[in-house]
Amino acid sequence: MSRLHITAVMTILLGLSAYPALAQDEPQNNKANPTSMHDPLAKGMAAYEQDDYPSALRHWHQVARQGHPEAQLLVGTMLKEGLGTEKDEKKAAAWFRRAAEQGHTEAQFNLGALYARGQGLPQNRAEAAKWYLKAASNGHAEAQNNIGVMLANGMGIRQDQALAIEWYERAAAQGHPTALFNLGYMYMKGYGVEPDDIFALRYFRLAAKEGNKSAQRLLGDAYTKGWFGLPIDPKLAAHWQQMAQ
Numbered sequence: 001m002s003r004l005h006i007t008a009v010m011t012i013l014l015g016l017s018a019y020p021a022l023a024q025d026e027p028q029n030n031k032a033n034p035t036s037m038h039d040p041l042a043k044g045m046a047a048y049e050q051d052d053y054p055s056a057l058r059h060w061h062q063v064a065r066q067g068h069p070e071a072q073l074l075v076g077t078m079l080k081e082g083l084g085t086e087k088d089e090k091k092a093a094a095w096f097r098r099a100a101e102q103g104h105t106e107a108q109f110n111l112g113a114l115y116a117r118g119q120g121l122p123q124n125r126a127e128a129a130k131w132y133l134k135a136a137s138n139g140h141a142e143a144q145n146n147i148g149v150m151l152a153n154g155m156g157i158r159q160d161q162a163l164a165i166e167w168y169e170r171a172a173a174q175g176h177p178t179a180l181f182n183l184g185y186m187y188m189k190g191y192g193v194e195p196d197d198i199f200a201l202r203y204f205r206l207a208a209k210e211g212n213k214s215a216q217r218l219l220g221d222a223y224t225k226g227w228f229g230l231p232i233d234p235k236l237a238a239h240w241q242q243m244a245q
Helices: 040-049 051-062 071-082 089-101 105-117 125-138 141-153 161-173 177-189 198-207 213-225 234-244
Strands: none
Touching: 040 051, 040 071, 051 071, 071 089, 071 105, 089 105, 105 125, 105 141, 105 198, 125 141, 141 177, 161 177, 177 198, 177 213, 198 213, 213 234
16 A cells, blocks of 8 residues: 555535636644654554554554544544555544544544545535534634635535635635635625725735646636736746646
8 A cells, every 4th residue: 555644635626617716625634743752642653654554553542542632633534544444434533523522623624524525424514514613713724715615605504705705814814725716716706795806816826826726727817818907928828827737
């Protein structure tokens, strides 16, 4: 088995136009920060770094059963990915829930993502929104973007496009590329705000510079067709289209 980062993979794309605007994100890598090799968390990480996934899982399981939220997150992630054990999304969800209920931000996000996709749990957008909101309130940028998407579209939560923009702005303030693109899209369409091509273009440019492919494709089209009052510029159009590829 090829080596994988410790992450619970979950991506939800909500395309509202030719560009996948208002896209939700996937969980990021989660690693323990052990300080002593006598700590089972540290032993598990050492085993993991040696690609000994069964031993890593055994050490982390030991601490997770004692109620340690970081270990619970790690056990859930290993089960979600099928590392060192059979893949079991239902059990993964149970471990994420234990950590999430203790206030672990990444576990809250992961649990929301499982509910959103119906992996290991019945699909439930209201529960997804609930857990995304908890993680977002703790400063999790991906969760801030995702709850913005759900608010913008009324998915599992009452539609509120103005509030969606507030959450996008929080994520964008952390440099989150998808949230930057989503803000540009809201200003372009006039969802929750007055339409404003200047602000839309500003956010699309920031998102493109941060590597957002949708923003890069959109800028390529903008310079090809003269959108947002831009001059038609084949050279810049080709540059952004190439970046998007």
